[in-house]
Amino acid sequence: MLKGILCIPIICRTIKGTEDPNNTKLHHIPTVGFTWFPAWYWTILKYVTNASELIEEGYTKYKDRPFKFINLCSWVVVLNGGYLKDIRQATDDELSPTKAIHQIFKTQYTEGPNIAQNPYHFSFIRSYFARNVFALYNDIREEMMLAFNEVFDLGNNEWKSIPPLQSLQTIVCRATNRAIVGLPLCRDPDWIAINGDLSDHIRWEAAMLEFFPWFLLPLASYLTNTSGRIKRATKVLLPVINERQKCMGKDEGWLEKPNDCLQVFLDEKMELTVSELAQRLMGINFPANGVLTQAFYNLAAYPQYVQPLREEVEAITKELGWTKEALSEMRKLDSFIKETMRLEGVSPLAMMRKALKDVSLSDGTSIPKGTLLVITYHTIHRNGAVYENPETFEPFRFAFIEDNAKQQLSASNNDWVGFGYGKHPCPGRFFASVLMKTMLAHVLLHYDFRLQGDSARSKSISMATTIMMDPTMKLMVRKRSL
Numbered sequence: 001m002l003k004g005i006l007c008i009p010i011i012c013r014t015i016k017g018t019e020d021p022n023n024t025k026l027h028h029i030p031t032v033g034f035t036w037f038p039a040w041y042w043t044i045l046k047y048v049t050n051a052s053e054l055i056e057e058g059y060t061k062y063k064d065r066p067f068k069f070i071n072l073c074s075w076v077v078v079l080n081g082g083y084l085k086d087i088r089q090a091t092d093d094e095l096s097p098t099k100a101i102h103q104i105f106k107t108q109y110t111e112g113p114n115i116a117q118n119p120y121h122f123s124f125i126r127s128y129f130a131r132n133v134f135a136l137y138n139d140i141r142e143e144m145m146l147a148f149n150e151v152f153d154l155g156n157n158e159w160k161s162i163p164p165l166q167s168l169q170t171i172v173c174r175a176t177n178r179a180i181v182g183l184p185l186c187r188d189p190d191w192i193a194i195n196g197d198l199s200d201h202i203r204w205e206a207a208m209l210e211f212f213p214w215f216l217l218p219l220a221s222y223l224t225n226t227s228g229r230i231k232r233a234t235k236v237l238l239p240v241i242n243e244r245q246k247c248m249g250k251d252e253g254w255l256e257k258p259n260d261c262l263q264v265f266l267d268e269k270m271e272l273t274v275s276e277l278a279q280r281l282m283g284i285n286f287p288a289n290g291v292l293t294q295a296f297y298n299l300a301a302y303p304q305y306v307q308p309l310r311e312e313v314e315a316i317t318k319e320l321g322w323t324k325e326a327l328s329e330m331r332k333l334d335s336f337i338k339e340t341m342r343l344e345g346v347s348p349l350a351m352m353r354k355a356l357k358d359v360s361l362s363d364g365t366s367i368p369k370g371t372l373l374v375i376t377y378h379t380i381h382r383n384g385a386v387y388e389n390p391e392t393f394e395p396f397r398f399a400f401i402e403d404n405a406k407q408q409l410s411a412s413n414n415d416w417v418g419f420g421y422g423k424h425p426c427p428g429r430f431f432a433s434v435l436m437k438t439m440l441a442h443v444l445l446h447y448d449f450r451l452q453g454d455s456a457r458s459k460s461i462s463m464a465t466t467i468m469m470d471p472t473m474k475l476m477v478r479k480r481s482l
């Protein structure tokens with residue numbers, strides 16, 4: 001019995017500190033939540049179920065000072081927007097975004113070990129989409145229009161209640177996968193079922209793994225559906241690859257060779273097995289549907305802005321067609337999405353970084369190796385010194401900035417970091433911006449929409465580092481009579 005009691009501190013110390021032996025080096029940074037076993041599970045539960053509230057608590061208590069909270073893999077230090085420069089200027093071997101992402105999303109267990117070990121698809125996304133997004137634009141738009149028709153499935157003049165999150169998940173997944181795996185796979189119900197809400201599954205599973213110390217993660221990972229997902233995706237992908245490989249082997253060449261990510265991976269022999277290729281393609285399936293759903297919802301919740309947006313889209317597409325120039329001229333629409341991301345977006349925490357060595361911030365605050373650093377979006381995007389009425393949704397606040405290039409959705413600056421900022425901004429931001437603007441412009445031209453009944457705009461859910469849309473919310477849509 002006595003031996004058992006004496007063991008408790010050792011077990012606690014092991015659980016809490018083995019990967020993060022330097023946690024005593026963080027005593028100078030104040031804490032929100034509990035730091036002692038088992039109460040720290042309460043803090044972890046709060047982080048997983050409402051990280052925004054935990055951060056708000058620290059922010060209210062400690063104002064502009066850094067503060068920390070416990071996480072079973074390492075301490076998380078939360079910084080305000082004043083430290084943006086520190087994060088931007090740090091080198092990758094000091095503060096790593098990739099290692100932070102892998103720790104937060106438990107990539108090794110939720111996406112597969114080779115994805116975590118060699119995330120080369122991050123730079124692939126940047127270069128492939130930068131080169132091809134407009135070469136593939138007509139295909140992507142065609143897929144999006146067909147998917148809208150099929151998913152909304154509206155008769156003439158009929159109002160219908162739709163679940164916007166699930167509907168947009170399918171539409172975004174089809175349009176995105178027209179560029180990733182091409183036809184016919186981008187329409188395959190199984191492929192869509194695996195990838196449509198993949199990122200939500202990964203986030204739920206990563207959140208569930210938060211409750212296990214690092215050394216139990218290999219065991220706890222059996223609770224995830226990772227291997228089931230990979231097996232299912234491999235099965236769907238195999239016949240497509242066999243078919244393509246037959247065509248690749250033809251001496252006379254291949255006239256209708258697909259232009260998509262899958263073909264690049266096959267041509268360059270970038271993966272050894274179909275299963276590894278399936279994992280990589282799933283790793284590229286980052287969705288833009290969270291922000292899109294928020295923006296779609298805002299269109300229904302703020303009907304006074306719909307007419308000016310429609311007029312803008314109608315006038316510009318009439319003059320310039322559906323082109324790169326047209327999209328860049330849609331400044332009100334651009335600003336509408338940007339404002340949506342300012343107040344909501346993908347996460348309460350921006351620019352997550354893992355300290356790979358001991359570092360010292362510009363004000364002298366020391367951060368030991370192994371710590372996770374994050375910046376609160378709140379302190380940047382709701383900064384009253386920059387934004388007038390920072391808590392109010394003013395959708396055209398970015399539309400009249402003179403320099404159009406600086407105002408564009410995919411461009412970041414010190415005051416707007418919706419896609420990150422500095423050395424590692426989101427590599428999918430150009431693609432996501434083009435897709436979101438095209439989809440909302442299409443919705444504006446072809447549909448009427450309103451909130452269902454008297455429902456107020458439902459709030460999004462802040463789960464761990466992610467903002468998720470309420471999956472139960474509904475909107476009313478009907479075809480516009482043109």
Ligand code: HEM
Binds near residue numbers: 287432
């Ligand atoms: C509305 C949609 C999206 C938003 C708001 C968004 C936002 C972000 C943010 C804030 C980061 C972190 C940047 C940083 O740490 O400084 C990020 C990273 C990343 N995003 Fe996106 N993203 C979106 C869509 C996409 C899409 C469509 C793709 C892929 C096609 C993508 C791929 C990635 C990758 C691979 C990273 C990690 C980059 C790295 O650490 O080097 N994202 N994204």
